[in-house]
Amino acid sequence: MAETTETGLPRAVAIAWGMHEAPQRGPNRGLSHERIVAAAIEIADAEGLAAVTMQAVAKSLGFTTMSLYRYVSSKDELLQLMQDTALSVPEKVRLPADWQEALRMWAGIVREAYRAHPWVLALPRGPVSILMPNSVRAADLGLSAMKDLPLEDDEKIGVILVISQHVAAWVELEQNLAAADIIAIPAEGVQLLSEVITPERFPHLVPVMESGNYIVDEVPVVEMNNGIEAEYDLGLDLIISGLEVLEQQRTGKQT
Amino acid sequence: MAETTETGLPRAVAIAWGMHEAPQRGPNRGLSHERIVAAAIEIADAEGLAAVTMQAVAKSLGFTTMSLYRYVSSKDELLQLMQDTALSVPEKVRLPADWQEALRMWAGIVREAYRAHPWVLALPRGPVSILMPNSVRAADLGLSAMKDLPLEDDEKIGVILVISQHVAAWVELEQNLAAADIIAIPAEGVQLLSEVITPERFPHLVPVMESGNYIVDEVPVVEMNNGIEAEYDLGLDLIISGLEVLEQQRTGKQT
DNA sequence: CTTATCTGCGTATAGCATAAACAGAGTATG
DNA sequence: CATACTCTGTTTATGCTATACGCAGATAAG
Numbered sequence: 001m002a003e004t005t006e007t008g009l010p011r012a013v014a015i016a017w018g019m020h021e022a023p024q025r026g027p028n029r030g031l032s033h034e035r036i037v038a039a040a041i042e043i044a045d046a047e048g049l050a051a052v053t054m055q056a057v058a059k060s061l062g063f064t065t066m067s068l069y070r071y072v073s074s075k076d077e078l079l080q081l082m083q084d085t086a087l088s089v090p091e092k093v094r095l096p097a098d099w100q101e102a103l104r105m106w107a108g109i110v111r112e113a114y115r116a117h118p119w120v121l122a123l124p125r126g127p128v129s130i131l132m133p134n135s136v137r138a139a140d141l142g143l144s145a146m147k148d149l150p151l152e153d154d155e156k157i158g159v160i161l162v163i164s165q166h167v168a169a170w171v172e173l174e175q176n177l178a179a180a181d182i183i184a185i186p187a188e189g190v191q192l193l194s195e196v197i198t199p200e201r202f203p204h205l206v207p208v209m210e211s212g213n214y215i216v217d218e219v220p221v222v223e224m225n226n227g228i229e230a231e232y233d234l235g236l237d238l239i240i241s242g243l244e245v246l247e248q249q250r251t252g253k254q255t
Numbered sequence: 256m257a258e259t260t261e262t263g264l265p266r267a268v269a270i271a272w273g274m275h276e277a278p279q280r281g282p283n284r285g286l287s288h289e290r291i292v293a294a295a296i297e298i299a300d301a302e303g304l305a306a307v308t309m310q311a312v313a314k315s316l317g318f319t320t321m322s323l324y325r326y327v328s329s330k331d332e333l334l335q336l337m338q339d340t341a342l343s344v345p346e347k348v349r350l351p352a353d354w355q356e357a358l359r360m361w362a363g364i365v366r367e368a369y370r371a372h373p374w375v376l377a378l379p380r381g382p383v384s385i386l387m388p389n390s391v392r393a394a395d396l397g398l399s400a401m402k403d404l405p406l407e408d409d410e411k412i413g414v415i416l417v418i419s420q421h422v423a424a425w426v427e428l429e430q431n432l433a434a435a436d437i438i439a440i441p442a443e444g445v446q447l448l449s450e451v452i453t454p455e456r457f458p459h460l461v462p463v464m465e466s467g468n469y470i471v472d473e474v475p476v477v478e479m480n481n482g483i484e485a486e487y488d489l490g491l492d493l494i495i496s497g498l499e500v501l502e503q504q505r506t507g508k509q510t
Numbered sequence: 511c512t513t514a515t516c517t518g519c520g521t522a523t524a525g526c527a528t529a530a531a532c533a534g535a536g537t538a539t540g
Numbered sequence: 541c542a543t544a545c546t547c548t549g550t551t552t553a554t555g556c557t558a559t560a561c562g563c564a565g566a567t568a569a570g
Contacts, residue, residue: 007443027518028566028567065519158490161490162493173416188263192269193264204399231410234413234414319550321549322549
């Protein structure tokens with residue numbers, strides 16, 4: 001489990017909220033949490049998450065590896081700090097009064113954050129993440145978007161999760177579409193595949209495959225005829241439509 | 256990028272579909288792909304994904320590390336094989352005629368697969384994954400569930416993605432809820448947090464926090480008053496409601 | 511001034527994935 | 541049948557990575 005401070009908070013939480021006081025004694029520090037996290041994010045953005053090693057971060061800052069450990073207790077802690085820093089949400093956002101548009105705007109903000117740093121998708125989300133400043137900010141904003149919806153608190157939180165997961169999935173899909181260009185299966189390989197992926201065995205999927213190019217993800221996706229934006233919007237619209245139905249059921253009010 | 260066979264297929268794909276012929280010369284093999292994958296899955300199920308090292312898998316089979324490389328070209332390839340093997344979908348499933356119930360059943364099947372091997376959630380999903388047998392089977396089944404819905408092919412694929420991501424998110428949440436029991440922040444830490452997470456800064460979230468216990472995930476979630484099942488169902492119902500609305504718009508037919 | 515604490519560095523350790531080479535087992539070919 | 545070829549499993553080695561430990565020096569507290 002993550003290291004904790006004397007007060008029992010996970011260290012990453014305390015650091016992220018600025019609660020971790022710099023020591024008063026000893027020589028002046030050559031580094032800071034902010035500088036270390038920023039350097040790590042820069043490496044991740046340029047070369048991907050795998051390139052973020054303690055050695056690489058230290059070197060980019062002109063220090064040796066072990067000096068980083070004066071600031072973070074482990075690489076995991078650094079990753080947690082990177083995660084929240086990367087997913088920055090603006091402090092002040094003016095949302096539309098209409099909850100539907102507000103939710104769409106909120107989803108867009110979360111989406112842009114993920115797109116700016118897609119490597120974040122590969123980091124685990126656990127109990128510590130939710131206590132971090134940008135997560136808290138995003139949650140508050142999402143709840144603000146839904147303030148006029150007749151849902152229970154936990155239902156609203158559930159909606160926040162559904163939408164943010166939807167957004168994450170589509171950013172991941174974008175990444176995979178980009179990567180898929182690199183995989184070009186020659187005709188011979190495609191022929192072999194068609195001998196096992198047959199209409200008899202997969203009667204619904206094979207017609208879909210034949211109508212488009214096969215791409216990505218755990219659950220297969222056809223190349224989007226209307227582009228990925230349309231499919232992202234479709235998913236979001238489904239959720240919002242569902243919410244409108246729910247609103248109507250609970251208030252008798254027609255949206 | 257993943258290794259490929261002579262025919263240009265990713266090796267993992269060829270192996271998973273049984274296209275990778277065993278060599279005809281040389282001494283009899285002491286291992287097989289199936290045995291290696293099964294041993295790796297057993298370790299992952301018992302101790303988590305981090306415990307799956309080439310050394311550990313080889314040892315559990317009574318061989319030395321490097322002999323595994325006669326069968327898989329890298330650890331990544333082994334992980335890809337594990338991923339698809341773990342997410343097994345039955346060959347024959349009879350779905351309800353009603354597309355709503357069919358989609359719910361499909362979601363349930365995917366959910367149970369994830370729950371049986373939750374470490375799969377930590378594995379990246381990329382272009383190779385979708386060509387693997389169980390992914391193909393899951394996609395065909397999902398499309399079968401929606402055969403009566405008036406959607407374009409790529410829209411159906413989009414729905415498959417939305418639902419499977421929803422399912423994955425909730426299995427992950429379940430895991431995080433289990434892990435959250437381990438984080439007990441003492442009163443002192445909670446007090447410190449409440450000094451930064453204030454009603455002035457986060458007017459919508461703080462009341463939610465005060466009405467329940469704070470838990471998990473990137474976007475914060477309150478402890479579910481009605482349990483996690485209710486929230487899982489809520490999310491799925493939203494998507495299905497949205498689909499009903501879409502069906503009505505396209506057919507003029509009232510569901 | 512003395513003591514305590516902190517900083518950054520150098521050295522070391524353990525774990526892990528994988529390359530390369532070797533000896534022997536089994537098949538294909540002439 | 542003998543020879544050549546291919547494959548198997550093992551051993552040894554390499555490089556990378558995270559992190560422990562100890563040292564010398566810098567700075568603050570008492």
